[in-house]
Amino acid sequence: MSTMKPIKVGLLGIGTVGVGVWEVLGRNQEEITRRAGRGIVIARVADKDTERAKKVTGGKVAVTGDANEVVTDPNIDIVIELIGGYGVARDLVLKAIANGKHVVTANKALLATHGNEIFAAAQKAGVMVAFEAAVAGGIPIIKALREGLTANRIEWIAGIINGTSNFILSTMRDKGLSFAEVLAQAQKLGYAEADPTFDIEGIDAAHKLTIMSAIAFGIPMQFDRAYTEGISRLTREDIRYAEELGYRIKLLGITKRSRVGDVDGIELRVHPTLIPAKRLIANVEGVMNAVLVNGDAVGATLYYGAGAGSLPTASAVVADLVDITRLHTADPEHRVPHLAFQPDQLAAIRILPMDEVTTSYYLRMRVVDRPGVLADITRILADGQISIDAMVQKEPSEGEEQVDIIMLTHATPEKAINAAITRIEGLPVVTGTVTRIRLEELK
Amino acid sequence: MSTMKPIKVGLLGIGTVGVGVWEVLGRNQEEITRRAGRGIVIARVADKDTERAKKVTGGKVAVTGDANEVVTDPNIDIVIELIGGYGVARDLVLKAIANGKHVVTANKALLATHGNEIFAAAQKAGVMVAFEAAVAGGIPIIKALREGLTANRIEWIAGIINGTSNFILSTMRDKGLSFAEVLAQAQKLGYAEADPTFDIEGIDAAHKLTIMSAIAFGIPMQFDRAYTEGISRLTREDIRYAEELGYRIKLLGITKRSRVGDVDGIELRVHPTLIPAKRLIANVEGVMNAVLVNGDAVGATLYYGAGAGSLPTASAVVADLVDITRLHTADPEHRVPHLAFQPDQLAAIRILPMDEVTTSYYLRMRVVDRPGVLADITRILADGQISIDAMVQKEPSEGEEQVDIIMLTHATPEKAINAAITRIEGLPVVTGTVTRIRLEELK
Numbered sequence: 001m002s003t004m005k006p007i008k009v010g011l012l013g014i015g016t017v018g019v020g021v022w023e024v025l026g027r028n029q030e031e032i033t034r035r036a037g038r039g040i041v042i043a044r045v046a047d048k049d050t051e052r053a054k055k056v057t058g059g060k061v062a063v064t065g066d067a068n069e070v071v072t073d074p075n076i077d078i079v080i081e082l083i084g085g086y087g088v089a090r091d092l093v094l095k096a097i098a099n100g101k102h103v104v105t106a107n108k109a110l111l112a113t114h115g116n117e118i119f120a121a122a123q124k125a126g127v128m129v130a131f132e133a134a135v136a137g138g139i140p141i142i143k144a145l146r147e148g149l150t151a152n153r154i155e156w157i158a159g160i161i162n163g164t165s166n167f168i169l170s171t172m173r174d175k176g177l178s179f180a181e182v183l184a185q186a187q188k189l190g191y192a193e194a195d196p197t198f199d200i201e202g203i204d205a206a207h208k209l210t211i212m213s214a215i216a217f218g219i220p221m222q223f224d225r226a227y228t229e230g231i232s233r234l235t236r237e238d239i240r241y242a243e244e245l246g247y248r249i250k251l252l253g254i255t256k257r258s259r260v261g262d263v264d265g266i267e268l269r270v271h272p273t274l275i276p277a278k279r280l281i282a283n284v285e286g287v288m289n290a291v292l293v294n295g296d297a298v299g300a301t302l303y304y305g306a307g308a309g310s311l312p313t314a315s316a317v318v319a320d321l322v323d324i325t326r327l328h329t330a331d332p333e334h335r336v337p338h339l340a341f342q343p344d345q346l347a348a349i350r351i352l353p354m355d356e357v358t359t360s361y362y363l364r365m366r367v368v369d370r371p372g373v374l375a376d377i378t379r380i381l382a383d384g385q386i387s388i389d390a391m392v393q394k395e396p397s398e399g400e401e402q403v404d405i406i407m408l409t410h411a412t413p414e415k416a417i418n419a420a421i422t423r424i425e426g427l428p429v430v431t432g433t434v435t436r437i438r439l440e441e442l443k
Numbered sequence: 444m445s446t447m448k449p450i451k452v453g454l455l456g457i458g459t460v461g462v463g464v465w466e467v468l469g470r471n472q473e474e475i476t477r478r479a480g481r482g483i484v485i486a487r488v489a490d491k492d493t494e495r496a497k498k499v500t501g502g503k504v505a506v507t508g509d510a511n512e513v514v515t516d517p518n519i520d521i522v523i524e525l526i527g528g529y530g531v532a533r534d535l536v537l538k539a540i541a542n543g544k545h546v547v548t549a550n551k552a553l554l555a556t557h558g559n560e561i562f563a564a565a566q567k568a569g570v571m572v573a574f575e576a577a578v579a580g581g582i583p584i585i586k587a588l589r590e591g592l593t594a595n596r597i598e599w600i601a602g603i604i605n606g607t608s609n610f611i612l613s614t615m616r617d618k619g620l621s622f623a624e625v626l627a628q629a630q631k632l633g634y635a636e637a638d639p640t641f642d643i644e645g646i647d648a649a650h651k652l653t654i655m656s657a658i659a660f661g662i663p664m665q666f667d668r669a670y671t672e673g674i675s676r677l678t679r680e681d682i683r684y685a686e687e688l689g690y691r692i693k694l695l696g697i698t699k700r701s702r703v704g705d706v707d708g709i710e711l712r713v714h715p716t717l718i719p720a721k722r723l724i725a726n727v728e729g730v731m732n733a734v735l736v737n738g739d740a741v742g743a744t745l746y747y748g749a750g751a752g753s754l755p756t757a758s759a760v761v762a763d764l765v766d767i768t769r770l771h772t773a774d775p776e777h778r779v780p781h782l783a784f785q786p787d788q789l790a791a792i793r794i795l796p797m798d799e800v801t802t803s804y805y806l807r808m809r810v811v812d813r814p815g816v817l818a819d820i821t822r823i824l825a826d827g828q829i830s831i832d833a834m835v836q837k838e839p840s841e842g843e844e845q846v847d848i849i850m851l852t853h854a855t856p857e858k859a860i861n862a863a864i865t866r867i868e869g870l871p872v873v874t875g876t877v878t879r880i881r882l883e884e885l886k
Contacts, residue, residue: 024594024740034661034788035593037777132591138741140591147590148575148583150478151467151761218477280726280747297467298581298758301748304723305741315741318594330773334480345477 006039007325010070010101012092013082014047014056017106017133020314021080022056025321032318036325040318046070071096078324080317081105090114097121097129102328104320106133106313112207115214115221119338126332130320135208136161136289138312139305140319145215145293146340152295154216156256158273158442161208163287163307164192164199165231165251169272170285173239173248179232191287201230202251202270209253212291213268216255217349218341222268225351229271238364238435241406245390247274247362248282249437258352265352274362274408274439281442292442355415360389360439363407365424366431369396373429377405380427384420386412402431408439449482450768453513453544455535456525457490457499460549460576463757464523465499468764475761479768483761489513514539521767523760524548533557540564540572545771547763549576549756555650558657558664562781569775573763578651579604579732581755582748583762588658588736589783595738597659599699601716601885604651606730606750607635607642608674608694612715613728616682616691622675634730644673645694645713652696655734656711659698660792661784665711668794672714681807681878684849688833690717690805691725692880701795708795717805717851717882724885735885743885798858803832803882806850808867809874812839816872820848823870827863829855845874851882 011018025032025042033039046067047053053063064070071079071092079096081103083089089110094117096103103122105111111118111134122129132142136159145154160166164186171182183200186192198204206226214221231251242249252273258265275282280302284290289307294300306312327335339346367373374393381388390408409417421434454461468475468485476482489510490496496506507513514522514535522539524546526532532553537560539546546565548554554561554577565572575585579602588597603609607629614625626643629635641647649669657664674694685692692715699710718725723745727733732750737743749755770778782789810816817836824831833851852860864877 020740028594028596028739031596031661032594034784035780037780037785138738139744140587143586143591144583147766148586148762149758150765151471151475151758153471153474218474280723283723283726295581295758296471297463297754297761299749299755301582301746303744303746305744311740312742315592315594315738318740319591322593323590326777326779327770327773329777330770334769334772336769337478337480341477342480 004038006041007077008041008043008075009078009080009321010044010046010073010076011042011080011082012046012067012070013084014045014053015082016310017313017317018082019056020310021082021317024311024314024318032322036322038325040321040325043075044070044073067092068095071101072099076101078102078104078321081107084109086110086113093118094121097125097127100125100127102128102130102324104130104317104324106131106317108134108204108207108211112210112221112223115211122338128324128328128335129338130323131211132320133313133316135211136291136303137305137307137309138315139289139291139303139307140316141212141291141303142215144301144303145212147336149293149295149298149301150340152297155294155296156254157212157216157291157293158281158440159209159212159253159291160250160281160284160289161253161291161307162199162202162205162251163289164196165205166284166289167191167287168200169231169234169239169249169251172234172236173243176236176240178236179234200232202228205251205253205270209255209268209270213255213266215340217257217266218339218345218347219266219349220346222351225268227269227271227354231272234272237404238437241364241392242274242362243277245392245406245408246277247439248277249274250282252440254440258357260352260356263350265350265356267357268351269354269357272437274437275442279442356413358411358413360411361409361417362437362439363409363421364435365405366402367405368401368429368431369403370429374405376427376429377424380420380423381409384416386416386420447481449484450520451484451486451518452764453487453489453516453519453522454485454525455489455510455513455522456527457488457496458525459753460756460760461525462499463753464525464760467754467757467761475765479765481768483764483768486518487513487516510535511538514544515542519544521545521547521764524550527552529553529556536561537564540568540570543568543570545571545573545767547573547760547767549574549760551577551647551650551654555653555664555666558654565781571767571771571778572781573766574654575763576756576759578654579734579746580748580750580752581758582732582734582746582750583759584655584734584746585658587744587746588655590779592736592738592741592744593783595740598737598739599697600655600659600734600736601724601883602652602655602696602734603693603724603727603732604696604734604750605642605645605648605694606732607639608648609727609732610634610730611643612674612677612682612692612694615677615679616686619679619683621679622677643675645671648694648696648713652698652711652713656698656709658783660700660709661782661788661790662709662792663789665794668711670712670714670797674715677715680847681880684807684835685717685805686720688835688849688851689720690882691720692717693725695883697883701800703795703799706793708793708799710800711794712797712800715880717880718885722885799856801854801856803854803884804852804860805880805882806852806864807878808848809845810848811872811874812844812846813872817848819870819872820867823863823866824852827859829859829863
């Protein structure tokens with residue numbers, strides 16, 4: 001056993017994940033010490049609810065209601081930020097860095113919006129900022145992108161990185177229920193919050209995608225450029241039609257190298273996506289997460305596991321503690337950089353606006369069942385240089401005059417599909433709006 | 444860009460993987476340098492076929508036929524060993540270490556059999572030995588086990604870690620062909636070697652499993668204790684019957700914590716295994732690899748990708764080069780240890796002999812279709828305390844007197860099932876031998 005003193009950790013926020021960190025460090029203490037080469041102990045805890053914090057920690061550690069005391073405590077080596085949000089968390093992280101502490105955080109919102117500032121400060125202070133827990137919970141995807149796949153030019157990443165949405169979509173498909181019905185069920189089970197906006201509208205996924213994109217391509221965090229579309233408007237009919245065509249609908253975060261003309265660009269987008277049912281990632285069900293990474297040397301690799309929850313997230317936080325313990329003695333100029341690329345080596349590549357993105361589409365429209373309708377629609381698509389890969393026209397129900405037409409297109413610029421949809425919706429034989437869902441083969 | 448001199452690499456063996464390493468370092472040079480903080484260049488190449496080596500490297504690097512020159516060259520910082528085998532490779536790796544070189548190797552056979560000696564030598568010399576490419580090709584599974592999941596007590600690992608076998612099993616199922624037919628096809632496609640023994644008899648998988656087991660549980664490499672059973676005796680009928688019962692047959696490497704009485708043990712076994720068809724890992728097809736890791740905090744995580752091939756394997760080799768470049772300045776006592784656990788912290792836990800392993804079983808037997816037969820068989824199982832989970836008796840074909848009976852058992856010690864099988868095979872109404880395949884739920 002090492003004779004070195006244990007490394008001392010200050011924990012900010014002992015809620016769901018914080019309790020997990022406390023528990024994991026406690027019960028696996030012996031193995032973690034064997035692995036890290038020295039002990040790792042939580043020496044101080046800050047939480048607004050000091051009573052609860054004291055109960056959880058059983059009086060074994062100093063508890064304070066003021067997180068400022070922890071980030072300035074000269075005895076603390078590493079600060080874990082589990083407060084969440086942008087305001088207080090940002091101030092505390094910057095203060096910890098200014099005081100020479102290494103930082104571990106699970107706060108994706110903070111990193112996606114203030115990451116550039118935080119990493120610059122950490123670089124200047126010569127400390128490490130680790131954030132494995134910020135993306136896909138317990139899956140070591142940050143480590144894979146930043147270290148495991150360093151040999152590769154990453155081509156694209158596609159991830160199921162929001163468990164709530166995936167639970168809703170899986171259950172809608174399994175049970176043939178509507179979005180509203182399953183959301184209510186998810187809220188009852190604790191898989192969705194009372195205000196589910198962040199999860200179901202793709203914002204949480206976009207935070208995580210922004211972080212992965214920065215690491216994969218060596219670019220600054222640019223959350224404000226991410227395109228975000230959620231799952232709240234998906235119907236059970238679309239899920240069923242997709243199934244009939246051999247596809248599943250998943251909320252994917254996709255980031256991809258893309259060239260428009262001869263200028264390099266990067267796509268950064270979260271939206272419901274049809275993917276072939278036979279792909280491994282199409283079979284990721286319930287609250288589980290999975291990230292598919294395509295590198296030029298390795299090809300496709302996939303990482304699967306629990307994307308949230310107390311212990312899985314704690315697994316990632318504690319792995320970061322061990323990493324820092326193992327590596328903080330390395331020359332700061334050479335040890336693993338926060339963003340995979342050395343800080344003076346970030347590239348300025350443009351994030352493509354959605355209009356310039358090219359992908360395939362699933363289109364569903366309701367039309368009057370009358371001769372010539374299909375000719376009108378296919379004419380509009382042909383005018384827009386949009387070619388059709390597959391088409392299904394449903395039989396009208398008994399006594400119905402209207403039918404659903406479903407089309408899958410080949411790759412088409414988003415601008416062209418939008419223009420075509422506007423023209424199709426203007427046809428008098430078309431009822432209501434055209435449903436448009438993007439489709440990716442993920443090959 | 445860093446002003447530091449590039450790190451200098453000596454490459455031993457420029458065959459399939461070596462060419463991949465040369466190619467990846469060349470074409471992704473700029474990105475790799477951005478990530479590593481300094482350049483990484485192959486400064487010297489050793490290969491018996493110097494003409495071929497010169498052709499591949501285009502005269503851009505010194506080529507020698509004598510690997511000893513490279514491992515003793517004072518200008519070389521890191522040696523990549525891609526020679527393979529146990530004899531020469533072992534000598535060269537030890538000599539490189541003795542000369543203060545860091546070592547990167549893809550040689551699973553060498554590590555599984557001489558790893559303990561090599562890691563001890565590296566520890567003494569204060570150099571790093573990295574071997575991501577030795578297990579599951581381009582999948583960063585060593586990094587996941589050694590770093591990504593350090594917070595966990597690993598409970599078990601189950602992996603598809605031999606692409607040749609998985610290709611054969613996938614194709615047998617897809618096309619309803621026999622083992623011999625598919626093996627011949629695999630040999631034609633270059634997926635199986637002329638002498639396929641290492642792949643199809645599970646030896647290659649056992650090498651990789653031995654390495655993962657050592658890292659996961661903090662134990663020395665103990666390849667000689669691994670149980671190994673290949674796929675050459677599997678029939679298309681067993682694959683079809685398994686399918687009918689909701690299972691797929693995969694060649695799995697399984698390592699697991701297990702208690703017999705009140706003594707801790709570790710299972711280390713490679714064999715064909717029935718697994719539920721709905722598990723993600725059951726849907727890994729063709730030559731692809733996947734490793735499922737179960738940790739007490741994170742739960743189940745899965746890692747999927749190409750397990751072999753020039754560029755995927757090179758991806759892992761070059762990631763190791765970047766890791767060493769980033770980390771070799773860290774204090775040797777604290778940086779990531781070769782085996783996840785610090786070298787003085789390896790545990791002496793017994794590898795269980797197969798007789799003491801408990802698992803479920805698929806049994807297939809051919810019996811005369813006559814009253815009382817089933818009673819005789821179930822009596823024998825009951826005597827052995829073996830309980831039946833599911834049973835199928837096939838209808839006899841027209842004019843046939845014999846039928847297949849398939850049974851799935853609940854968890855049973857291997858010793859008990861073996862004894863029961865011997866008794867069943869002794870029944871006059873049972874024809875030939877009983878087919879026995881292990882079954883794991885992987886939950």
